[in-house]
Amino acid sequence: MQTLSAAQRTFFEQAASTYQADLAGDTAVQEYLAKRGLSPALATFRLGVVRRPLVGHEQYQGRLAIPYLTPAGVVNLRFRCLEPHDCHALGCPKYLSLPDAGTNLFGVLDLKRDSPHIVVCEGEIDAISWSLAGVPAVGIPGVDAWQKHFGRCLEDFDVVYSAGDGDKAGAKFNSLMAREVKARPLRIPRGLDSNALYAQGGADGLRRLIE
Numbered sequence: 001m002q003t004l005s006a007a008q009r010t011f012f013e014q015a016a017s018t019y020q021a022d023l024a025g026d027t028a029v030q031e032y033l034a035k036r037g038l039s040p041a042l043a044t045f046r047l048g049v050v051r052r053p054l055v056g057h058e059q060y061q062g063r064l065a066i067p068y069l070t071p072a073g074v075v076n077l078r079f080r081c082l083e084p085h086d087c088h089a090l091g092c093p094k095y096l097s098l099p100d101a102g103t104n105l106f107g108v109l110d111l112k113r114d115s116p117h118i119v120v121c122e123g124e125i126d127a128i129s130w131s132l133a134g135v136p137a138v139g140i141p142g143v144d145a146w147q148k149h150f151g152r153c154l155e156d157f158d159v160v161y162s163a164g165d166g167d168k169a170g171a172k173f174n175s176l177m178a179r180e181v182k183a184r185p186l187r188i189p190r191g192l193d194s195n196a197l198y199a200q201g202g203a204d205g206l207r208r209l210i211e
């Protein structure tokens with residue numbers, strides 16, 4: 001696992017704080033998040049929006065900033081497109097990573113929660129949704145981002161569930177998680193993802209899948 005220099009940590013912390021403050025003054029993005037049930041995540045997950053990009057972050061202007069929070073502070077950030085368009089159809093990268101940052105497991109603060117089970121998700125927003133629903137969850141930024149050492153973080157839980165989206169890529173994610181960490185796949189309805197279920201049905205919309 002990569003270690004960050006003190007300067008990098010300070011820079012990531014400054015980025016997270018700046019974008020969080022930018023979001024506090026941005027009602028349009030606050031509404032976007034509210035529609036997805038994510039308002040509580042503004043404080044707990046320190047979500048932000050890039051309005052005053054730090055040096056080197058100019059290409060993330062206007063994007064949702066998702067900091068990777070750990071007991072040692074912010075160790076990475078990813079940036080999600082907020083445009084009201086179909087990113088895939090336009091060839092717009094829905095998520096952007098920092099070019100010089102490594103790949104981290106998202107949501108590691110949830111690894112310390114007292115629970116017999118944990119949910120592994122395909123992305124940060126889905127992991128946040130489960131976590132807000134009261135179920136510990138971590139996120140992997142895509143199937144290709146899986147790393148063997150992530151599996152060791154999940155060893156303390158009796159049951160690992162995987163919450164791949166209700167599509168082909170989601171099925172692929174669930175098979176990978178079954179192979180790597182013996183995860184039990186959750187039944188996310190076709191065409192939906194964890195956040196959509198959470199936005200529609202609240203905590204119960206997700207919790208009933210594991211009960």
Ligand SMILES: [Zn+2]
Pocket residue numbers: 081082083085086087092093094
């Ligand atoms: Zn886009």
